[in-house]
Amino acid sequence: MMETLNKEIAGHLSRMYRVALRMVGSVDVAQEVAQDACVKALNGASSFDGRAALATWLHRITVNCAHDHLRKNRQIDRDRTPWDNDAMRALAMLEAGPAAKAEQNETYRRALVLIEKLPDDCRSAFMLTQLDGYTYDEASAIENISRGTVASRVYRARQILMEQMNHCAGESP
Amino acid sequence: MSLSEEKKILLSQLVDGELPPDQANQVLGEIFGELVDVLRGSETGMELNAMLRLRQAIEPWRRLELPPVVTLPSSHPIGKIWSFRRQAIGLAAAAVLGGILAAGGFFLGERSKVKQPFVSGAPQPAIVVSPEQRQEIANVFALHESVAGPLSWYAADDSTIQVAPAGKGESLRQPIAVVFRLIQDSTTSTCDAMPPKTYVIVCRNSDPATIELPPSALSKAVRLRLFPTLAQGHVNLQYTISADGSDLGPNEAATAGSRMLGLDQTALGQLALNDRLVNIDASAWVIDQRNNH
Numbered sequence: 148m149m150e151t152l153n154k155e156i157a158g159h160l161s162r163m164y165r166v167a168l169r170m171v172g173s174v175d176v177a178q179e180v181a182q183d184a185c186v187k188a189l190n191g192a193s194s195f196d197g198r199a200a201l202a203t204w205l206h207r208i209t210v211n212c213a214h215d216h217l218r219k220n221r222q223i224d225r226d227r228t229p230w231d232n233d234a235m236r237a238l239a240m241l242e243a244g245p246a247a248k249a250e251q252n253e254t255y256r257r258a259l260v261l262i263e264k265l266p267d268d269c270r271s272a273f274m275l276t277q278l279d280g281y282t283y284d285e286a287s288a289i290e291n292i293s294r295g296t297v298a299s300r301v302y303r304a305r306q307i308l309m310e311q312m313n314h315c316a317g318e319s320p
Numbered sequence: 321m322s323l324s325e326e327k328k329i330l331l332s333q334l335v336d337g338e339l340p341p342d343q344a345n346q347v348l349g350e351i352f353g354e355l356v357d358v359l360r361g362s363e364t365g366m367e368l369n370a371m372l373r374l375r376q377a378i379e380p381w382r383r384l385e386l387p388p389v390v391t392l393p394s395s396h397p398i399g400k401i402w403s404f405r406r407q408a409i410g411l412a413a414a415a416v417l418g419g420i421l422a423a424g425g426f427f428l429g430e431r432s433k434v435k436q437p438f439v440s441g442a443p444q445p446a447i448v449v450s451p452e453q454r455q456e457i458a459n460v461f462a463l464h465e466s467v468a469g470p471l472s473w474y475a476a477d478d479s480t481i482q483v484a485p486a487g488k489g490e491s492l493r494q495p496i497a498v499v500f501r502l503i504q505d506s507t508t509s510t511c512d513a514m515p516p517k518t519y520v521i522v523c524r525n526s527d528p529a530t531i532e533l534p535p536s537a538l539s540k541a542v543r544l545r546l547f548p549t550l551a552q553g554h555v556n557l558q559y560t561i562s563a564d565g566s567d568l569g570p571n572e573a574a575t576a577g578s579r580m581l582g583l584d585q586t587a588l589g590q591l592a593l594n595d596r597l598v599n600i601d602a603s604a605w606v607i608d609q610r611n612n613h
Binding site: 156157161164165168169186189190251254255258259262277278279280305308309312 | 377
């Protein structure tokens, strides 16, 4: 049972790291938060009764660890963390590309900045599904809202972002 | 490229709404780009195209994986040591979890969060390996094996991790954890006092292991040749431990022997490096894989 749970936790690690990274905005700190979350998950494995999905349980642990870190480091605004250079450095780690990639990178950077400015409710649903990679069902369990509400919030976030990105690019909607 | 028969059958079921949801999603995902092209110019096509561009724009974030945190210390690997960079991200994930030994304060006085001030001449606090710490080591080892396959041995200090895969067909005997501690003898050393250095090793009963540990403030690379066996519930460890000394003179010191080890620390001997004497002690226990500690 423990070995199975260990394997499953390993499968979620990168997503836990992405959740941590977007909350704390630093690659080094996100690694530490993901590490702390793994410690807690492994040590608390006996308390995981399977009623919640593993993704939901691990997400909760990761968020709590990120909040603990932010609180200890006196970052008052727990829900909004600026995208610092590390987010872009993390992108650079993926692959170095030719000059044509520069435009893609700029679009990516612009999208991240605009996501941060979304209204609270749809920002959360959008981040969970589009950045963290949770399914609508998983996001529904995490947020404790219906799947339909997740879908409508993601849609609303998309509409806002597409409008703003078109505006930034000088295109007509 | 023409569609395969299998793909055509799937599309046929999709048209009837007869595919299970996960399969339907997969098929739709594969043909989505083509659908958008067909619909281009229509309002539906424009909407889908805009949504697709937005999703693609932030795809790099979804592809973010844990960056590597493991460094392989030796440029002359002994035994079968993986090059970390060739491994799948699963090993990086396990390596992060391997770092829990540091987060849990296991490496006392080193980079752990539990800071132990090093006072020259003061008796070093005995490491008591708690049940929780034994559980952590068991968890970490199990997790490394779950993502990296069966291991002959695992070695970690506060900043590096090494693993050695078991050979194909190699029978895997019971894992044995050994905690080594290197402590400078401050009464005889002529150099500045250095904090102790702790290494956590997991190896196999009756399987020899040759491990080169990374340099530290106390010494250059430390080489372990270990042969643990089980005897009456204790670990009988035959060992040779050698280390390169400072640059001041002859460079290698070694100690060898055989000890019965338990959870209490047992002295293994000393390494006479040029400007310092380093005491080595160890504790060991069997990892019970049924209960995972």
